[in-house]
Amino acid sequence: MLGSVDVILPCLDEREVLAWVTGRLPTWAHPIVVDNGSTDGSALLARELGATVVSEPRRGYGSACHAGLEAATAPFVAVMDCDGSLDPRDLERLVACLGDADADAGADNRPHLVVGRRVPTTRAAWPWHLRVANRVVARRVNRRTGLSLLDVGPMRLAPRESLLALHLSDRRSGYPVETVVSAAEAGWRVSQVDVPYAPRTGRSKVTGTPMGVLRTVRDMSAVLGR
Incomplete structure (x- = not known):
């Protein structure tokens, strides 16, 4: 076990599912809810539920993630969506993967990034056009880095x-891609483990509309084009 882990939860109007998400976190995980402009009382509820709440007025997934990273104090941090699509209990899978890989690596002291590979539990969890877009992005990331992520x-x-030493700069939807690419190019070990992916609660603020999908693809492409 790694000891305590701070779990960064980017949040924009997720009051409906906050109790479920924070209530299913492992005992070793502490939630950092990054309020990215909620108007539904998410921040107040998160505090009542015992989470550390960080306010990040600059809209954007990357802005929220990085604000949480800067506020974290634990040696390890996890990031996951706060919309009910991912089960916080599955963080155990990432921790186990990290521990197993580090044990196999022996004296290899390089930093290690573990990424959860989404496995949809139903067709509705991950519409086909989003799966295709993600596959294209993953293929481009692999060509750039030599990884074999799905x-x-x-x-x-x-x-x-x-993570802080990578000096990640994207503040929009390209943040996950920049994290993986920067880690790989800095010589990190990068692993992947399957995690179930369920239908989210409410509509996605990022990919819930055609325009949102286009913005996401554009942001990720901009990172890969640097």
Whole structure:
């Protein structure tokens, strides 16, 4: 076990599912809810539920993730969506993968990033056009880095100080891609483990509309084009 892990939860109007998400976190995980402009009382409820709440007024997935990273204090941090699509209990899978891989690596002290590969539990969990777009992005990431990822997913685990040292700059939807690419190019070990992916609660603020999908693809492409 890694000891305590801070879990960054980017949040924009997720009051409906916050109790479920925070209530299913493992005992070793502490939630950092990053309020990215909620108007439904998400921040107040998160505090009542015992989470650390960080306010990030600059809209954007990357803005929320990075604000949480800067606020974290645990040696390791995880990131996951706060919409009910991912089960916080599955963070155990990432921790186990990290431990097993580090044991196999022996004296290899390189930082290690573990990415959850989304496995949809129903067709509704991950519409075909989003799966196709993700497959294209993953293929481009693999060509750039030499990795063999099947998904650049929203559940990740890594050492906090090492993440900060990457100096990630994207503040929009390209943040996960930048995390993986920067880690790989810095010589990190990168692993992937399957995690179930269920239908989210409410409509996605990122890919819930055609325009949202286009913005996401554009943001990720911009990172890969640097």
